[in-house]
Amino acid sequence: MKEQLQKDFDNTIKNLTLSQKDIEIKKFYLDNFINKGFPNRREEDWKFSDLNQIIKKNIGELSFYSDYASTNKVDTSAFVDGLEHNKIVFINGRIEKIDFDYEKKDQIEIIDQSETINKFNNNSSLSDLNSAFTNKSFKIVVKKGYQLTKPLIIYHTTNSKIWSKNINLRLNFELYENSSLRLIDLFRDTSEKNFLNIFYNFDLKENSILKNYKVDKFENKNIKYAFNNIEQDKNSISETFILSSGSNFCKNEINCNLNGEYSSAFVNGIFSINNNKHHEIRTIINHLKENTKSYQLIKSVLEDSSRAVYQGKIFVNSKAQKTDGYQLSKAILLNKDSEFNAKPELEIYADDVKCSHGSASGSLNEESIFYLMSRGLNYQQSRELLINGFLLDVVEKITDPEVKNLIKNMIGIKE
Amino acid sequence: MDNRQKEIDNLKDYKYGFTTDIENTRAPKGLNEDVIKFISNVKKEPQWMLDFRLKAYERFKQLKEPDWQKPKYPKIDYQDIYYYSAPKSMKDKPKNLDDLDPKLLETYKKLGIPLQEQKRLNGIAVDAVFDSVSVATTFREELTKQGIIFCPISEAIQNHPELVKKYLGSVIPVTDHFFATLNSAVFTDGSFAYIPEGVRCPMELSTYFRINASNTGQFERTLIVADKGSYVSYLEGCTAPMRDENQLHAANVELVALDNAEIKYSTVQNWYPGDKDGKGGIYNFVTKRGLCKGKNSKISWTQVETGSAITWKYPSCILKGDNSVGEFYSIAITNNHQKADTGTKMIHLGKNTKSKIISKGISAGHSDMTYRGLVDISSKASNSNNYTQCDSLLMGNKCGAHTVPYIKNKNSESNIAHEATTSKISEEQLHYCQQRGLSAEEAVGLIVNGFCKEVLQQLPMEFAVEAQKLVGISLEGSVG
Numbered sequence: 001m002k003e004q005l006q007k008d009f010d011n012t013i014k015n016l017t018l019s020q021k022d023i024e025i026k027k028f029y030l031d032n033f034i035n036k037g038f039p040n041r042r043e044e045d046w047k048f049s050d051l052n053q054i055i056k057k058n059i060g061e062l063s064f065y066s067d068y069a070s071t072n073k074v075d076t077s078a079f080v081d082g083l084e085h086n087k088i089v090f091i092n093g094r095i096e097k098i099d100f101d102y103e104k105k106d107q108i109e110i111i112d113q114s115e116t117i118n119k120f121n122n123n124s125s126l127s128d129l130n131s132a133f134t135n136k137s138f139k140i141v142v143k144k145g146y147q148l149t150k151p152l153i154i155y156h157t158t159n160s161k162i163w164s165k166n167i168n169l170r171l172n173f174e175l176y177e178n179s180s181l182r183l184i185d186l187f188r189d190t191s192e193k194n195f196l197n198i199f200y201n202f203d204l205k206e207n208s209i210l211k212n213y214k215v216d217k218f219e220n221k222n223i224k225y226a227f228n229n230i231e232q233d234k235n236s237i238s239e240t241f242i243l244s245s246g247s248n249f250c251k252n253e254i255n256c257n258l259n260g261e262y263s264s265a266f267v268n269g270i271f272s273i274n275n276n277k278h279h280e281i282r283t284i285i286n287h288l289k290e291n292t293k294s295y296q297l298i299k300s301v302l303e304d305s306s307r308a309v310y311q312g313k314i315f316v317n318s319k320a321q322k323t324d325g326y327q328l329s330k331a332i333l334l335n336k337d338s339e340f341n342a343k344p345e346l347e348i349y350a351d352d353v354k355c356s357h358g359s360a361s362g363s364l365n366e367e368s369i370f371y372l373m374s375r376g377l378n379y380q381q382s383r384e385l386l387i388n389g390f391l392l393d394v395v396e397k398i399t400d401p402e403v404k405n406l407i408k409n410m411i412g413i414k415e
Numbered sequence: 416m417d418n419r420q421k422e423i424d425n426l427k428d429y430k431y432g433f434t435t436d437i438e439n440t441r442a443p444k445g446l447n448e449d450v451i452k453f454i455s456n457v458k459k460e461p462q463w464m465l466d467f468r469l470k471a472y473e474r475f476k477q478l479k480e481p482d483w484q485k486p487k488y489p490k491i492d493y494q495d496i497y498y499y500s501a502p503k504s505m506k507d508k509p510k511n512l513d514d515l516d517p518k519l520l521e522t523y524k525k526l527g528i529p530l531q532e533q534k535r536l537n538g539i540a541v542d543a544v545f546d547s548v549s550v551a552t553t554f555r556e557e558l559t560k561q562g563i564i565f566c567p568i569s570e571a572i573q574n575h576p577e578l579v580k581k582y583l584g585s586v587i588p589v590t591d592h593f594f595a596t597l598n599s600a601v602f603t604d605g606s607f608a609y610i611p612e613g614v615r616c617p618m619e620l621s622t623y624f625r626i627n628a629s630n631t632g633q634f635e636r637t638l639i640v641a642d643k644g645s646y647v648s649y650l651e652g653c654t655a656p657m658r659d660e661n662q663l664h665a666a667n668v669e670l671v672a673l674d675n676a677e678i679k680y681s682t683v684q685n686w687y688p689g690d691k692d693g694k695g696g697i698y699n700f701v702t703k704r705g706l707c708k709g710k711n712s713k714i715s716w717t718q719v720e721t722g723s724a725i726t727w728k729y730p731s732c733i734l735k736g737d738n739s740v741g742e743f744y745s746i747a748i749t750n751n752h753q754k755a756d757t758g759t760k761m762i763h764l765g766k767n768t769k770s771k772i773i774s775k776g777i778s779a780g781h782s783d784m785t786y787r788g789l790v791d792i793s794s795k796a797s798n799s800n801n802y803t804q805c806d807s808l809l810m811g812n813k814c815g816a817h818t819v820p821y822i823k824n825k826n827s828e829s830n831i832a833h834e835a836t837t838s839k840i841s842e843e844q845l846h847y848c849q850q851r852g853l854s855a856e857e858a859v860g861l862i863v864n865g866f867c868k869e870v871l872q873q874l875p876m877e878f879a880v881e882a883q884k885l886v887g888i889s890l891e892g893s894v895g
Binding site: 044318321331333334335336337338339340341342343344345346347348349350351352353354355356357358359360361362363 | 810817832
């Protein structure tokens with residue numbers, strides 16, 4: 001893999017206009033990655049999902065170079081209907097379109113950041129890989145007091161032009177005081193056997209609100225890793241919703257630093273997976289100041305020989321008195337070959353706190369099914385009704401009504 | 416000063432902190448094949464036992480000391496420890512209690528062990544392990560009548576080799592982890608209990624461990640086998656004198672329960688925790704594992720961990736037999752600079768297996784406490800159940816309480832439920848108690864005892880009283 005990396009790196013650098021210093025930095029990250037390789041089971045954070053093995057088994061040899069010289073045609077029919085929205089379109093990792101048609105132009109700033117590499121709060125080798133190979137990276141700034149009128153949808157589209165490729169994306173968001181942003185990540189893949197490595201960084205200033213909905217619904221054979229780093233100032237709110245369903249392998253990581261008093265973070269997630277899929281959500285909520293709050297709810301429905309992993313950590317440092325932290329994960333195993341692993345973790349150094357977690361996994365409740373069947377439903381209907389209700393609970397946590405409806409339609413959940 | 420206050424003051428310091436002036440026979444310092452041969456030789460062990468030890472030592476040499484645990488400690492120099500230390504007067508074993516060194520008896524008296532048969536009232540059969548050698552086993556006759564074997568493991572190796580050979584290392588193999596392997600290589604003594612088929616052991620069996628000599632590691636090995644349909648309740652207590660340096664305690668405990676058998680294992684661990692500034696104290700790195708080998712068998716661990724500078728142990732159950740049950744009840748209290756990383760593993764292999772984990776952690780002062788546990792339901796363990804509850808109580812903002820459960824469910828017909836909470840003693844509760852005339856300290860004691868009640872209830876009577884007192888003492892000075 002080393003020669004491949006070196007070769008692809010040289011090709012990537014050739015096509016970028018970088019200063020000598022930036023090339024040096026990128027080289028440094030490349031060397032880091034070459035040293036560490038893909039994360040494997042021996043690392044605690046990857047204990048339940050050995051990415052190294054998964055890539056080896058599903059993809060084999062990866063290539064890291066992508067030719068971004070030619071543009072891809074944007075297929076407008078793929079856009080979401082019935083909801084006016086701003087767009088960013090990625091096709092095969094190349095940014096094709098940034099469009100904030102519905103917003104005041106002077107309130108949003110888009111900065112090309114390709115040349116400066118910002119550090120991430122992530123010490124896995126994937127962050128090194130991302131830093132070494134990202135070509136274009138943008139920073140989106142929402143100005144003070146501006147609240148976007150329409151949600152922003154980021155289309156992550158891949159098509160059959162790419163095969164066995166590693167694609168690295170990176171976006172930066174800065175929300176100034178009293179601003180707000182609704183962001184939907186929509187994955188549409190018709191490609192197969194690629195490894196997508198996505199890094200987002202959010203900087204939330206005082207009183208700002210971020211709502212991030214990540215929807216991976218369409219069946220595909222790709223492997224995905226997405227990392228969200230969220231820095232939160234006083235009174236800010238972040239809401240993250242994850243629908244983890246379509247990809248062969250998908251790991252979402254949320255690292256949230258509650259740096260300001262009264263800031264709060266909400267993470268809600270659904271695993272709805274079948275076949276041999278292996279999905280993971282890992283969250284780390286760091287309560288660093290007084291009166292911060294976090295709430296997490298993760299529900300899983302596992303069919304066939306699928307496997308879901310939830311690793312959630314609530315960290316409370318000694319200054320963060322009056323913390324309120326809650327975490328709940330529930331899983332329904334529908335097949336004898338399905339598997340659910342959880343590691344809900346509390347690390348607490350302050351005494352005046354309210355922190356709890358719960359985790360439960362098991363089969364569908366036969367008594368409930370019996371009850372529904374006695375009311376005239378058949379087995380299949382009863383089962384669907386129960387699962388529907390089980391997942392609806394999480395979808396109902398979405399605070400934005402427009403997006404809630406969109407997501408309900410998308411995953412076919414009935415009320 | 417009222418009486419209660421006086422009592423508390425007396426108890427405030429580690430009351431087991433005395434040393435006994437007894438001459439010791441020691442193996443040369445350090446760890447090598449010769450020392451292992453020396454131990455084996457002194458114990459007049461048969462060749463197979465020596466082979467067992469050497470095999471473990473071979474493995475030990477290849478292993479690296481683990482470092483994933485939360486409480487870090489300075490590197491232990493394994494060549495700077497005496498691996499064998501026995502009171503000199505024990506060289507020719509006493510035939511009965513009257514032959515014992517009076518000083519030893521005095522020590523046990525201070526410890527409150529009912530070693531003398533006159534204390535029959537207590538009705539506990541005791542095997543006391545002093546440093547490395549089992550000193551005396553009481554009530555042997557009565558137990559023998561029922562066919563129960565309860566003796567030091569070194570004696571069992573001589574007299575019941577077929578049993579020891581069959582079960583020793585069957586739960587904790589010689590190829591296990593670092594500390595378990597070390598124990599397998601150098602273990603010096605410990606208790607052995609065998610309960611024959613269908614016998615309900617008429618009294619609580621008990622071991623008392625004490626580390627007396629300085630620079631000694633205590634490596635005892637306990638093996639309990641409950642044959643078909645039998646029942647035994649086993650108690651274990653531990654103390655050590657106050658010393659400035661840290662001492663290592665790496666014991667192995669193996670339990671085997673055959674069809675329909677039940678083993679109840681209770682521990683009150685009160686090793687010397689070090690002084691207020693965290694100097695000295697015992698490193699309690701113990702491997703405890705129970706195997707529910709037969710159908711309908713049950714193993715229940717109850718532990719009250721108040722001592723040791725560092726406690727690092729996970730009493731586990733392997734639920735191999737169908738319908739077997741594993742239980743784990745734990746109270747862990749850390750104060751001053753104590754650290755604990757403790758919990759359990761429940762490995763469900765058989766069908767219809769059930770396990771229950773109740774863990775209560777209390778940390779005060781500058782201490783740090785971690786619950787770390789594993790619940791693993793394998794794909795064959797259909798219709799199995801686990802319930803886990805871990806609650807932590809924090810006193811002050813200099814301490815830490817952490818929960819790290821690993822939950823693996825590979826069977827769709829099995830259910831796992833896990834809950835954990837972390838909180839402090841609420842102001843309202845404290846206020847209410849104080850309003851009724853209790854001092855702040857008494858109020859905390861009362862609330863903490865209530866918090867631990869679910870676990871305390873599991874302890875045999877004699878232990879429950881002691882444990883309740885210990886809970887109060889361990890938290891001394893952490894309020895206000």
